[in-house]
Amino acid sequence: MYRSLDLVYLRTLIAVAETGGMTRAANLLHMTQSTVSMQMKRLEEQLSVQLLKRDGRKIVATPEGARLISYAKRLVEINNEAVKSLAEPLYDVSINCGVAGDILYPFMPELIQRFEKNYPRLGFNVKASFSSFLRRGLKNGLYDVIFTTELAPSSEGGIALMQCPLHWVGKPGGESWTRTPLPISMSHNCMFKKPACDVLDAAGIEWVDIIQEMNDTSALLTCAADKGVRAELSCYSMRGIEAIDHGGRLPELPDYTVFLYFSPGLNRELAEEFERIASEVFQ
CATH class of the missing domain: 1.10.10.10 (Winged helix-like DNA-binding domain superfamily/Winged helix DNA-binding domain)
Structure with missing residues (x-):
């Protein structure tokens, strides 16, 4: 004993x-x-x-x-x-950071790693969401900093970090992009959905919405299972989906811009350092 x-x-x-x-x-x-x-x-x-x-x-x-x-x-x-x-608290300061899900990888891990190297006592609370939700959350004080993807230039003080074109993606070697009508696997909250459907309409390509949910997780899984296609940023990385080599059979998609926004209450030194590192990471 x-x-x-x-x-x-x-x-x-x-x-x-x-x-x-x-x-x-x-x-x-x-x-x-x-x-x-x-x-x-x-x-x-x-x-x-x-x-x-x-x-x-x-x-x-x-x-x-x-x-x-x-x-x-x-x-x-x-x-x-x-x-x-x-x-003693683990961190002196914690930053609530909101990130559009389509730029979470590969950019954010490197950004956080580099920032914490310079500020080891700084904590990050990262939440991925839709850009429209992030903008609303910033106004309501839920975030200190947000990264969004937007089609039109920002009119609310956003800092443009990089421009990235959309492209059509699907399962590697998949055939869903050849079907008629074209199955679209994008949630209702995804801001890429309307521009994607608009260019299909303009090109006279018939399409069908196969996702009836607000959450984009099931839409991604459906796309990876070759049940449909979706529009994603060309800089976006995710296992199970890749750019479709459609040889011009699908219309070109517009470019989007990654924007950085700060809460007015964020420390100026942190904001400047955030902007500097983000400008280097998003290239």
Whole structure:
């Protein structure tokens, strides 16, 4: 049966061994000499071994005591680290960052990594959503910074980072793009859906909406299963789908711009650093 060691007793044992006496240890630990003696007696009784002995006018550790002290120091150190880690916040500042799902990869991991290298005490709370939801959330104070993808130039202080064309994607080697009507696998909230359908209408290509949900996850899975096609940014990376080599049988899609927005309350230094790193990452 395992017995639990009292950290208070272990601290006292270390103090007695290092100071060489009960009285000096008591002064160091702000205890009475009788309390120190009682704790050492109880610790020896608990372990059924002698931990301390007299050597002339000093008290020293026995071989068993010395062995226990080596463990005791580690236990006390781990205890102190645990208490300190809980007493101090992990980060000095946390930034709520909203990102359009279509630019989450491959850009955001590199951006966060580079930013945290310069600001190790800065925490990131990242949430992926639709650009329209992110703009609304920024106005309502839910985000400190957002990255959106937009067709038209921003009129609300957004910083243009890069331009990226849309292209048609589907399952690698898939055949859904050859079907008539063309199955469109895009959720109602996806801002690429209307421009994609508009160019199909302009080209006189018949299409059918196969997704009736607001969430885009099922639309992506449906596309990867070769049930339909969708429009994505050419800079977007996702396993299971790739650009369709349609040889001009599908119409060209418009370009989109990645925009960066800040909350008015964000620290100016952080905002400037964010813009600098983002401008380098989004190239």
